[in-house]
Amino acid sequence: MGVSTSALKWQGWLVGLVTLAGLLVFAPLGLYVWASAGGGGRQEAAPPPAVEYVRVTGCRVDPAGRRITATVEATGRAEGAGAYVVTVEFRDRAAAEPGGRAAQSLVKIPGVAPGATEYAEVPGPVWPPSTTPWCGVAAADFTAAKQVK
Known part of the structure; x- marks a missing residue:
C-alpha cells in the first residue's frame, strides 16, 4: 500500500500550521523574558557601592x-x-582568618555634601601590647538626604 500525494500534502500543511502556532505562542513569551532580563532598552547604571567612597586613613593605639x-x-x-554608616573592623593582621571573628565598631558620618570630604574617629577595643593593629572598612551604607522643596 502506498501513501497518496494528497495525504502527504495535508500532513505538510498540518506541520506548517503547528509550527506557525508554536511561534505565535512562544515568540512573545521569549521576547518578554529577554526584555525583562535587561536585553531590551537602555539600562541605567547602578550607583557604585558606598564602600568605594569610604576608607580608613589612620589606625593608632593610645x-x-x-584603646585603638x-x-x-x-x-x-x-x-x-547624605550620611554614611560605616562598620570598621579591627584585627591583628590584614588578612582575615577563615571562621575568625574581629572586633567591629559603627560610626555615622552625617551631612556629606557632593565633592566634600568628612572625617570621623572610631574607637575600638582595648588592644593587647606588642600587637600591631589593622583597621579597615568592613561595610558601609549611604542614605541620601531628603530634598526640601
Missing part, C-alpha cells in the same frame, strides 16, 4: 589606655548629600 582608634574618611557622592 599608649596610656591601649581608627580615622575614617568619607567622600561625597555625585547624586547628592
